Amino acid sequence: MITRRKFLQRSSLLATTLAASKNGLLNAMPTTTMAMTSTTGAVATMPAALDVSTLPQFVDPLPIPEVAERQGYRPSPTDPKLSIPFYRIQAQSVVSKVHRDLQPTKFWGFGPSSPGPTFETRAGEPLLVEWVNALPNQHFLPLDRTLHGAEADKPAVRTVVHLHGAKTGPESDGYPEDWIVPGKSSLYHYPNQQDAAMLWYHDHTLGINRLNVYAGLLGAFIIRDGVEDALNLPKAKYELPLILYDRLLTHDAQLLYPVSPDPESPWVPEIFGNAILVNGKLFPYLDVEPRKYRFRILNASNARIYHLSFVNNASANNAAANNAPFHQIGTDQGLLPAPVPLTTLEIAPGERADLVVDFSEHRGAQLILKSDAFVVMQFRVSSGKVTDTSSLPPALRPVPKIPESQAVQTRLLTLDEYVNKSGNPVMLLLNASHWKMPVTEKPVLGSTEIWTLINPTNDTHPIHLHLVRFQILDRQPYEPWLFKTKRQLHFLGPPEPPDPNEAGWKDTVQAHSRMVTRIIVPFEGFTGRYVWHCHILEHEDNEMMRPYEVIAAG
Numbered sequence: 079m080i081t082r083r084k085f086l087q088r089s090s091l092l093a094t095t096l097a098a099s100k101n102g103l104l105n106a107m108p109t110t111t112m113a114m115t116s117t118t119g120a121v122a123t124m125p126a127a128l129d130v131s132t133l134p135q136f137v138d139p140l141p142i143p144e145v146a147e148r149q150g151y152r153p154s155p156t157d158p159k160l161s162i163p164f165y166r167i168q169a170q171s172v173v174s175k176v177h178r179d180l181q182p183t184k185f186w187g188f189g190p191s192s193p194g195p196t197f198e199t200r201a202g203e204p205l206l207v208e209w210v211n212a213l214p215n216q217h218f219l220p221l222d223r224t225l226h227g228a229e230a231d232k233p234a235v236r237t238v239v240h241l242h243g244a245k246t247g248p249e250s251d252g253y254p255e256d257w258i259v260p261g262k263s264s265l266y267h268y269p270n271q272q273d274a275a276m277l278w279y280h281d282h283t284l285g286i287n288r289l290n291v292y293a294g295l296l297g298a299f300i301i302r303d304g305v306e307d308a309l310n311l312p313k314a315k316y317e318l319p320l321i322l323y324d325r326l327l328t329h330d331a332q333l334l335y336p337v338s339p340d341p342e343s344p345w346v347p348e349i350f351g352n353a354i355l356v357n358g359k360l361f362p363y364l365d366v367e368p369r370k371y372r373f374r375i376l377n378a379s380n381a382r383i384y385h386l387s388f389v390n391n392a393s394a395n396n397a398a399a400n401n402a403p404f405h406q407i408g409t410d411q412g413l414l415p416a417p418v419p420l421t422t423l424e425i426a427p428g429e430r431a432d433l434v435v436d437f438s439e440h441r442g443a444q445l446i447l448k449s450d451a452f453v454v455m456q457f458r459v460s461s462g463k464v465t466d467t468s469s470l471p472p473a474l475r476p477v478p479k480i481p482e483s484q485a486v487q488t489r490l491l492t493l494d495e496y497v498n499k500s501g502n503p504v505m506l507l508l509n510a511s512h513w514k515m516p517v518t519e520k521p522v523l524g525s526t527e528i529w530t531l532i533n534p535t536n537d538t539h540p541i542h543l544h545l546v547r548f549q550i551l552d553r554q555p556y557e558p559w560l561f562k563t564k565r566q567l568h569f570l571g572p573p574e575p576p577d578p579n580e581a582g583w584k585d586t587v588q589a590h591s592r593m594v595t596r597i598i599v600p601f602e603g604f605t606g607r608y609v610w611h612c613h614i615l616e617h618e619d620n621e622m623m624r625p626y627e628v629i630a631a632g
């Protein structure tokens with residue numbers, strides 16, 4: 079029997095295979111209506127997803143989100159004598175054309191667009207944001223009332239905003255239960271006392287986070303500092319955010335969020351869309367000059383891991399050897415020690431990558447950004463001579479390795495998946511604990527801990543800790559059954575150090591299947607209640623999230 083998850087994964091695999099066999103550039107989805115039979119024999123049907131391979135590619139220019147506009151100044155909550163910038167951002171219903179030949183799509187956005195406006199901020203310069211819920215009273219995506227926090231007594235439309243990667247007090251972190259209903263707002267304080275990095279803001283509401291983010295409640299937040307300024311990296315119109323997320327669309331171009339065959343419990347374990355949007359557009363193009371560009375990549379997808387490469391139009395069908403080389407200069411939490419040369423970037427939901435791509439070798443050519451067999455976007459390189467005064471310095475920012483001896487505590491934490499008799503996942507947990515169970519992780523402020531993430535499942539889970547930044551120590555294959563039955567960690571190979579492009583400050587780590595992934599985490603900044611969770615949003619919404627609490631030294 080084909081399980082629900084296998085069906086969904088195969089659907090996208092099938093799309094990939096179809097595309098590859100066609101010409102390696104097109105994406106396809108089965109165009110028949112999807113019908114799935116549950117164990118009870120009930121049949122759920124979903125409208126067929128639009129086959130986006132029928133659309134012409136590269137007819138829309140890449141949109142660049144507006145820069146967020148300050149509304150004035152307000153007293154700082156930590157120092158009322160100080161006036162700090164104040165922003166007011168409204169979550170609201172928006173319509174947007176994802177492609178020239180499609181009807182406008184309904185989204186929920188921050189302000190008039192999705193993605194929302196990009197915050198441009200500097201380290202050490204705090205600001206206030208009033209996050210307003212101006213959404214309609216009805217949700218337009220399928221709620222699952224059996225999920226924790228989304229029960230029938232909860233309002234359908236709720237939102238709370240988390241600034242992913244921010245070192246923020248707990249009252250401004252967007253705790254998943256701090257949601258507000260339409261007509262209400264929350265005033266959040268962002269101290270920005272941290273290194274230059276691209277953070278991102280998105281909905282984090284308990285039980286409906288996957289739907290609210292899928293609807294479009296997300297945007298970028300850039301922090302800059304003197305170290306970055308001194309590097310003379312490409313800037314202004316040569317530095318652009320590329321915010322990636324995949325969606326399924328109906329034939330009239332509306333968001334399609336798949337449901338399970340059980341009408342009582344429509345939750346699905348992951349979604350994989352065939353339409354990969356960049357800054358909200360499908361198959362956009364960008365005119366570039368033959369020079370260096372800096373791209374701030376964000377994987378804002380619910381579940382898809384991208385494998386990104388830049389390929390020449392002409393060689394798009396050929397092997398990876400034809401991938402244009404590029405450099406990664408930064409990761410989730412800022413600059414790497416040195417640029418890392420790459421030909422493919424793997425990036426999981428929640429992660430960011432700071433890239434420098436040099437188009438000077440591609441004068442007059444067209445490069446395609448691809449992920450596996452999916453076409454993402456096109457770069458049209460002009461042929462005129464240009465002067466590029468920006469640099470790609472050999473050294474960026476030192477990232478001193480935290481010695482393991484600094485850790486005062488090591489926690490073994492499992493990533494757990496539970497399936498029903500048919501093999502369909504029904505729930506995921508962290509350390510076999512539900513959201514509502516008492517807090518078990520209570521690191522002391524100012525201390526360093528090692529978190530050992532033990533993943534017996536068949537999936538990579540991108541694990542994100544709020545408040546903190548951390549370093550990846552290693553990953554090591556292990557024998558899951560021995561750990562499950564006897565709690566013995568029996569390793570099946572040597573520990574593998576993080577890849578060079580992960581060897582910086584991170585806030586989200588890919589915990590791979592059947593591996594033990596160790597991270598070392600200094601708990602700094604604030605005491606209080608935060609969360610850690612899987613950034614596959616379907617997992618997070620179905621219990622793969624736990625509170626943790628930073629406590630004061632005794």
Ligand SMILES: [Cu+2]
Pocket residue numbers: 506538539540612613614617618622
């Ligand atoms: Cu997960």
